[in-house]
Amino acid sequence: xxxxxxxxxxxxxxxxxxxxxxxxxxxxxxxxxxxxxxxxxxxxxxxxxxxxxxxxxxxxxxxxxxxxxxxxxxxxxxxxxxxxxxxxxxxxxxxxxxxxxxxxxxxxxxxxxxxxxxxxxxxxxxxxxxxxxxxxxxxxxxxxxxxxxxxxxxxxxxxxxxxxxxxxxxxxxxxxxxxxxxxxxxxxxxxxxxxxxxxxxxxxxxxxxxxxxxxxxxxxxxxxxxxxxxxxxxxxxxxxxxxxxxxxxxxxxxxxxxxxxxxxxxxxxxxxxxxxxxxxxxxxxxxxxxxxxxxxxxxxxxxxxxxxxxxxxxxxxxxxxxxxxxxxxxxxxxxxxxxxxxxxxxxxxxxxxxxxxxxxxxxxxxxxxxxxxx
Amino acid sequence: xxxxxxxxxxxxxxxxxxxxxxxxxxxxxxxxxxxxxxxxxxxxxxxxxxxxxxxxxxxxxxxxxxxxxxxxxxxxxxxxxxxxxxxxxxxxxxxxxxxxxxxxxxxxxxxxxxxxxxxxxxxxxxxxxxxxxxxxxxxxxxxxxxxxxxxxxxxxxxxxxxxxxxxxxxxxxxxxxxxxxxxxxxxxxxxxxxxxxxxxxxxxxxxxxxxxxxxxxxxxxxxxxxxxxxxxxxxxxxxxxxxxxxxxxxxxxxxxxxxxxxxxxxxxxxxxxxxxxxxxxxxxxxxxxxxxxxxxxxxxxxxxxxxxxxxxxxxxxxxxxxxxxxxxxxxxxxxxxxxxxxxxxxxxxxxxxxxxxxxxxxxxxxxxxxxxxxxxxxxxxxxxxxxxxxxxxxxxxxxxxxxxxxxxxxxxxxxxxxxxxxxxxxxxxxxxxxxxxxxxxxxxxxxxxxxxxxxxxxxxxxxxxxxxxxxxxxxxxxxxxxxxxxxxxxxxxxxxx
Numbered sequence: 001x002x003x004x005x006x007x008x009x010x011x012x013x014x015x016x017x018x019x020x021x022x023x024x025x026x027x028x029x030x031x032x033x034x035x036x037x038x039x040x041x042x043x044x045x046x047x048x049x050x051x052x053x054x055x056x057x058x059x060x061x062x063x064x065x066x067x068x069x070x071x072x073x074x075x076x077x078x079x080x081x082x083x084x085x086x087x088x089x090x091x092x093x094x095x096x097x098x099x100x101x102x103x104x105x106x107x108x109x110x111x112x113x114x115x116x117x118x119x120x121x122x123x124x125x126x127x128x129x130x131x132x133x134x135x136x137x138x139x140x141x142x143x144x145x146x147x148x149x150x151x152x153x154x155x156x157x158x159x160x161x162x163x164x165x166x167x168x169x170x171x172x173x174x175x176x177x178x179x180x181x182x183x184x185x186x187x188x189x190x191x192x193x194x195x196x197x198x199x200x201x202x203x204x205x206x207x208x209x210x211x212x213x214x215x216x217x218x219x220x221x222x223x224x225x226x227x228x229x230x231x232x233x234x235x236x237x238x239x240x241x242x243x244x245x246x247x248x249x250x251x252x253x254x255x256x257x258x259x260x261x262x263x264x265x266x267x268x269x270x271x272x273x274x275x276x277x278x279x280x281x282x283x284x285x286x287x288x289x290x291x292x293x294x295x296x297x298x299x300x301x302x303x304x305x306x307x308x309x310x311x312x313x314x315x316x317x318x319x320x321x322x323x324x325x326x327x328x329x330x331x332x333x334x335x336x337x338x339x340x341x342x343x344x345x346x347x348x349x350x351x352x353x354x355x356x357x358x359x360x361x362x363x364x365x366x367x368x369x370x371x372x373x374x
Numbered sequence: 375x376x377x378x379x380x381x382x383x384x385x386x387x388x389x390x391x392x393x394x395x396x397x398x399x400x401x402x403x404x405x406x407x408x409x410x411x412x413x414x415x416x417x418x419x420x421x422x423x424x425x426x427x428x429x430x431x432x433x434x435x436x437x438x439x440x441x442x443x444x445x446x447x448x449x450x451x452x453x454x455x456x457x458x459x460x461x462x463x464x465x466x467x468x469x470x471x472x473x474x475x476x477x478x479x480x481x482x483x484x485x486x487x488x489x490x491x492x493x494x495x496x497x498x499x500x501x502x503x504x505x506x507x508x509x510x511x512x513x514x515x516x517x518x519x520x521x522x523x524x525x526x527x528x529x530x531x532x533x534x535x536x537x538x539x540x541x542x543x544x545x546x547x548x549x550x551x552x553x554x555x556x557x558x559x560x561x562x563x564x565x566x567x568x569x570x571x572x573x574x575x576x577x578x579x580x581x582x583x584x585x586x587x588x589x590x591x592x593x594x595x596x597x598x599x600x601x602x603x604x605x606x607x608x609x610x611x612x613x614x615x616x617x618x619x620x621x622x623x624x625x626x627x628x629x630x631x632x633x634x635x636x637x638x639x640x641x642x643x644x645x646x647x648x649x650x651x652x653x654x655x656x657x658x659x660x661x662x663x664x665x666x667x668x669x670x671x672x673x674x675x676x677x678x679x680x681x682x683x684x685x686x687x688x689x690x691x692x693x694x695x696x697x698x699x700x701x702x703x704x705x706x707x708x709x710x711x712x713x714x715x716x717x718x719x720x721x722x723x724x725x726x727x728x729x730x731x732x733x734x735x736x737x738x739x740x741x742x743x744x745x746x747x748x749x750x751x752x753x754x755x756x757x758x759x760x761x762x763x764x765x766x767x768x769x770x771x772x773x774x775x776x777x778x779x780x781x782x783x784x785x786x787x788x789x790x791x792x793x794x795x796x797x798x799x800x801x802x803x804x805x806x807x808x809x810x811x812x813x814x815x816x817x818x819x820x821x822x823x824x825x826x827x828x829x830x831x832x833x834x835x836x837x838x839x840x841x842x843x844x845x846x847x848x849x850x851x852x853x854x855x856x857x858x859x860x861x862x863x864x865x866x867x868x869x870x871x
Contacts, residue, residue, distance in 0.1 A: 018544070018856065020820075021817070021819050022855055024819040024820075024824065024825065025819070025853055025854070025855060027825070027826065028824075028825035028826070028849075028853060031825065031826060039832060040596075042596070042599050042600065043599070044595055044596065044598075044599040045595075045599070046595070052831050053831065056831075224612070225403075225608050226403050226404055226426075226608070226609075226612070227401050227402070227403050228401070228402040228403065229400055229401040229402065230400075279862055289399045289400060290399060290400040290401060292399060293398045293399025293400055293401040294399075294401045296379055296398065296399070296495070297379050297398050297401060297403070297423070298608070299377050299841070343862075345858065346854065346855070346858050349854070351854065351859075351862055353537070353862050354501065354536060354537065355501030356501035356502075356504035356505045356508075356536075356541070356714070357505065357537075357541060357860075358536045358537025358538060358540065358541050358714075358859075359537040359540065359854060359858075359859040359860075359862045360534060360535055360536070360537045360851040360852065360854075361850060361851050361852065361853050361854060363830070363849070363850045363851075366830040366831050366850075
């Protein structure tokens, strides 16, 4: 055996090869900028997973039918301006988690926190919630009482009131126990302006705490994987931590809570909509060893797994230190980190770089490793 | 699919059924230690866990020796480490995103955020060692041109997940091989699986990776959306448990995988017989690793310098079956682990062989792979399976004696005998070039439909489905200009030094 020989020819062919590869990459980038297409004939679980398929369904079915400027903001909540000039955030969410109780919380906590958090990351101070129950015939009233008590406690903690509601009962087998839908309204302070469009290259990306706790807690609570670990859901209202951050970093551009589809999906929505690159630092991503172990065992990337009490924020670089200090001073932000930055290139891409200089893409989630986690 | 995770045995729960509890980073799970029964298992032993089975004991001394060798190879290592430590605030000790406890107070809800490393994994992700090794590789490669094939999909996944391809000098090309068991299942077999899932009394069980593989009319995922009872399982033993729990149903397990995974199916079948379970059967699609390597070496359109050899398969088959690679075909092969340092060390070892005029089978993954493999697992394979005369591989065509079926002694569990499946051969879509990709003849991006008609959401070929498939790995992780990747990566390095 002798080492392969080199020549100018080989060099040239290598370069030709490389440039063809770049053309292919550019073509794919162009294709990815097109609107997602819905090609499925039936709805699958992937359409509810928060990834690419969800985006295609929302775009092709719902936006198509309901099109209006408020909806097309596509935030976690719609921002509505009243004739008086005051602005409201309005958001809704359904909860179908299985099991109904899991370490760290229940569907009742989630139903309040989910909507409160969507309002909070829209920049609003959450105020009022509605709640609708779909209950399967035969559901124990005692269990319902406990879940409703969880909701009341969660609402009290988040400073919101449940002001209207609805109850429907369906025949046994037509639903799995209990589904809850909440909607909420919050008031946006006059001086507050948060939007994706304000994100600029050079901005820093902050995360308020550890990734993937909720998704893995629910996954393990189901018991069918046979994994035992004391992983608790992080379900919590983020409104207090959001206010702490905004007070310290008034220039904050935009926020989002990484629920279904996780941080990876949130960053992709930002990169795609604004046409910037989101560059994350792998070893800055906070993940507890337990959660990392569970993810490794199952071959799941924590970057796609839901949190229910965390948020990502994009802040100007010169406010990042203050923002981080403010978050860490809040009980729910003690594990907060600067996890990355916004760059101009490569446009529309989320990339993760590791400590030895390697880089990889973080794409939107395809398929659904963890159905019914919220 | 071929994932193997280090775990520590903390309890022997049922010695008669060979069940033990392992701890992976604080996560506990009951697994079968049947495959290590011959060597004896003690509490405190570290084992490699794959689909709910301990595949091999992890040899701590070998792990240390491997890391020492890595450090010797990266001769700049010490300097690099010093530079890194002085600028990165000790990040080298926290390769994995677990941050320091003094700096980052603990989350009140979940226990320790940091401090503990994942044994036998984090050490092999040490960034300073990796950077030093890349320097040494670049030096050793000099002005040569090299093409190494990594056989395993697990290697492909590691290479893209950690951005290794762009870290290596451009003179070293990594070619992605056929070792993704999901990717090589032909369409006709997927159609048969969907047909089985459609029987009214059947609960069809499979690994999650197989759910999205397209047949000629949709995937198992779509079959489930139409109402078929398709469930994904972590381990074949979980499928057996579903059978025990649902005596009125027929449970079919869709068995895929190389010799890595086949022993888990074998143990499950011996267990099914012991328990007298009669509503459980296996649709066997297990394949063997050596025939496709031979097929690739016989392929005239490919010129390889050497192989990054299979890792977890080798815990079962050992190193000996690869001797023909150097002896008959004159190519070096290094059996390799799945962490970034493993892959880089293997590239270094291949280069060293070529530079020194050697050509042999070397074992980089000595912490779990023994020369003789796992004799207990091999004996079980011989009892439960027999070789098929032929098996069709997606893209590679029919390869003789390349797959397993249940032996006559286990015929009562053979779904192929119990059900009259259509068994039709379905030609691959014309546009799909999975075959050339699997053989390493073309790179994923050179396929005509790559990234346009064929994407992870709408895969045409199997290579785009499994996270270990070359096309999916490239599309999901690697789709960056080399310069961009280098720039982004360098800025990272600069931020720390």
